[in-house]
Amino acid sequence: MSGDRDIRVFLVDDHALFRTGVKAELARAGTADPGVPPVVVVGEGGSVDEAVTGIGHLGPDVVLLDVHMPDGGGAEVLRRIRPERPDVVFLALSVSDAAEDVIAVIRAGARGYVTKTISGRELADAVRRVHAGDPVFSPRLAGFVLDAFAQRPGAAPVGDPELDLLTPRERDVLRLLARGYAYKEIAAELFISIKTVETHVSSVLRKTQLSNRYELSRWASDRRLV
Amino acid sequence: MTIVSTPADQARRTRLPTQPVAGPLRLRRHRRERVIAGVSSGIAEHLGVPVLWVRVVLVALAGLGGAGLIGYVLLWAFVPATDAGARRPDTARDRQQAVGLVVLGAGLALAGGALGTAWGGWLTGPLGVALVGAGVVWREADAGQRTRWRSGAGMVVGTGRMALLRVLAGIALVTSGIAVFLLNQGDLGQVRFALLAAAATLVGVAVLTVPWWLRLMRALGEERRARIRTEERAEIAAHLHDSVLQTLALIQQQSDSAREVRRLARGQERELRSWLYGPQGYGRATQTGTGDTAAASAFAATLHAAAGEVEDTYAVSMQVVVVGDCVLEEPLPALVQASREAMVNAAKHAGITEVSVYAEVEPGQVHVFVRDRGTGFDPAAVAVDRHGLADSIRGRMERHGGTVTLRTAPGEGTEVQLAVARRKGGEET
Numbered sequence: 001m002s003g004d005r006d007i008r009v010f011l012v013d014d015h016a017l018f019r020t021g022v023k024a025e026l027a028r029a030g031t032a033d034p035g036v037p038p039v040v041v042v043g044e045g046g047s048v049d050e051a052v053t054g055i056g057h058l059g060p061d062v063v064l065l066d067v068h069m070p071d072g073g074g075a076e077v078l079r080r081i082r083p084e085r086p087d088v089v090f091l092a093l094s095v096s097d098a099a100e101d102v103i104a105v106i107r108a109g110a111r112g113y114v115t116k117t118i119s120g121r122e123l124a125d126a127v128r129r130v131h132a133g134d135p136v137f138s139p140r141l142a143g144f145v146l147d148a149f150a151q152r153p154g155a156a157p158v159g160d161p162e163l164d165l166l167t168p169r170e171r172d173v174l175r176l177l178a179r180g181y182a183y184k185e186i187a188a189e190l191f192i193s194i195k196t197v198e199t200h201v202s203s204v205l206r207k208t209q210l211s212n213r214y215e216l217s218r219w220a221s222d223r224r225l226v
Numbered sequence: 227m228t229i230v231s232t233p234a235d236q237a238r239r240t241r242l243p244t245q246p247v248a249g250p251l252r253l254r255r256h257r258r259e260r261v262i263a264g265v266s267s268g269i270a271e272h273l274g275v276p277v278l279w280v281r282v283v284l285v286a287l288a289g290l291g292g293a294g295l296i297g298y299v300l301l302w303a304f305v306p307a308t309d310a311g312a313r314r315p316d317t318a319r320d321r322q323q324a325v326g327l328v329v330l331g332a333g334l335a336l337a338g339g340a341l342g343t344a345w346g347g348w349l350t351g352p353l354g355v356a357l358v359g360a361g362v363v364w365r366e367a368d369a370g371q372r373t374r375w376r377s378g379a380g381m382v383v384g385t386g387r388m389a390l391l392r393v394l395a396g397i398a399l400v401t402s403g404i405a406v407f408l409l410n411q412g413d414l415g416q417v418r419f420a421l422l423a424a425a426a427t428l429v430g431v432a433v434l435t436v437p438w439w440l441r442l443m444r445a446l447g448e449e450r451r452a453r454i455r456t457e458e459r460a461e462i463a464a465h466l467h468d469s470v471l472q473t474l475a476l477i478q479q480q481s482d483s484a485r486e487v488r489r490l491a492r493g494q495e496r497e498l499r500s501w502l503y504g505p506q507g508y509g510r511a512t513q514t515g516t517g518d519t520a521a522a523s524a525f526a527a528t529l530h531a532a533a534g535e536v537e538d539t540y541a542v543s544m545q546v547v548v549v550g551d552c553v554l555e556e557p558l559p560a561l562v563q564a565s566r567e568a569m570v571n572a573a574k575h576a577g578i579t580e581v582s583v584y585a586e587v588e589p590g591q592v593h594v595f596v597r598d599r600g601t602g603f604d605p606a607a608v609a610v611d612r613h614g615l616a617d618s619i620r621g622r623m624e625r626h627g628g629t630v631t632l633r634t635a636p637g638e639g640t641e642v643q644l645a646v647a648r649r650k651g652g653e654e655t
Contacts, residue, residue, distance in 0.1 A: 096503075098503045139582060140547055143547035143549050150550060178547045178549065179582060180545065180582030
């Protein structure tokens with residue numbers, strides 16, 4: 001019995017205990033604020049197959065996706081369901097700190113990445129943000145992306161400047177994200193609008209997904225995901 | 227659906243990649259669909275094309291001086307076979323077609339040889355006969371392996387009279403092929419003929435026993451992999467026992483103190499992470515073997531360690547992000563010390579549970595930002611007897627030619643920005 005404004009969330013994680021925890025957190029924090037759309041969990045899956053079936057059947061707005069699962073993990077879910085449901089937005093949720101995991105799932109099509117230690121309120125906020133079309137970068141993800149796009153002496157030559165280089169502004173935004181700034185704070189810091197911050201982050205996400213930079217493809221291929 | 231999205235979002239989404247993701251699909255021969263050895267159906271599934279195309283291409287290649295045949299034999303020898311994953315049983319028509327193609331391929335190869343193409347001549351002679359014989363024996367050995375898998379018995383070739391007959395026929399073909407080849411050599415002396423005959427016999431035996439040699443090698447490889455797996459499991463178990471189980475026991479004992487539990491859990495998490503993902507941890511050591519550079523590029527590791535100490539002492543969580551890394555040389559130890567002091571201040575005075583630390587190593591300088599969303603303070607109103615910021619941070623940084631910028635106000639959190647120039651010619655890692 002979800003209303004029109006509700007953001008319908010599907011939860012994928014192979015740990016039932018963790019799913020229960022997230023559901024409880026979202027039930028508390030996802031509907032607390034009357035000013036924003038409520039976040040409602042409409043379904044959950046404990047395996048890649050369950051997730052693919054459930055997402056295909058329910059057509060949720062946002063999928064919270066665990067990175068590490070048997071049978072291929074979050075990237076496999078993305079690979080199988082995205083062609084069928086291109087309108088569903090994916091937000092990766094993981095305890096992993098490895099660049100390979102983070103970059104691989106982003107390149108497989110996730111619109112953001114948050115760690116499992118995130119609070120319920122922050123998680124609900126992140127869900128709203130990816131639903132509205134904006135990427136969600138944790139400080140760590142911002143750090144990985146900065147690292148991958150760094151121009152180091154002796155680095156491989158740039159193939160496609162449009163995709164393989166960050167603009168100075170994008171770099172500034174990423175640095176502030178890595179320092180733990182919220183979009184609002186970044187906008188104030190750089191004297192630009194929040195909308196502009198969002199545009200920069202979207203552009204960085206696009207480059208992270210499409211660029212053929214050696215660092216990115218290496219990280220992705222370490223998980224056999226190029 | 228309640229998707230709220232602007233046209234711009236739509237455009238952004240449609241530009242996203244449509245899954246360049248491929249699973250770990252290995253090339254396998256399919257026993258169930260085989261006509262000779264299942265190479266064609268294996269290639270067809272791997273490439274996602276109809277099996278007929280693959281067979282036609284192989285036949286065409288066979289006409290080119292036997293290239294298709296050589297390729298087929300090599301794939302047969304080196305591609306492992308599987309019983310699982312067959313797409314569908316062969317229809318009678320498919321089989322007929324395939325057998326026809328095999329005959330056509332053999333015919334083309336022979337014709338090519340007979341016409342005297344550069345290196346196809348050998349196919350028409352007795353060696354061609356020997357090759358066919360070897361093929362028959364190898365195919366039986368393949369079937370024998372399948373039987374062995376099914377029954378667990380140590381069969382070398384397939385059971386049944388027909389199988390035995392086929393093997394014997396194959397051996398006969400190989401033997402006669404080699405014999406005719408030898409006789410054709412003509413005017414050889416007695417001794418040279420004997421030597422050549424002995425060598426040819428050895429070659430014949432080697433050719434006939436190729437499947438068994440291959441199987442022996444594969445078994446050795448599998449055994450080695452199993453041993454590595456066992457060792458790895460033992461290492462993981464030992465590590466988990468020393469760290470995680472101990473901590474869990476401690477947490478149970480201390481369960482009435484939330485602060486202590488959080489501190490233990492955070493400490494253990496940090497330790498396990500660095501073991502799993504760290505430069506010298508479990509995950510890296512086997513993958514890239516960059517142990518040397520990890521030891522040399524100590525700046526990131528030192529900063530992480532400093533944050534870990536603060537985390538342990540004050541039970542706050544430190545989110546450390548480091549971009550780039552370099553050798554820890556003057557003046558960087560001072561920078562780490564100053565950063566540590568800033569973290570301690572945040573942990574002690576800000577009244578928060580989380581502190582963000584961001585460091586970036588650039589060619590010319592190194593920045594560190596320590597930020598909390600805590601109470602903040604008025605820098606002008608700090609008591610004169612509080613030396614932390616003035617001495618430990620500002621004084622230290624200035625002595626090393628660095629700068630400190632402080633951004634804070636009551637209720638707005640605090641950010642300490644530290645920057646120091648790197649010594650010329652510092653080593654990037």
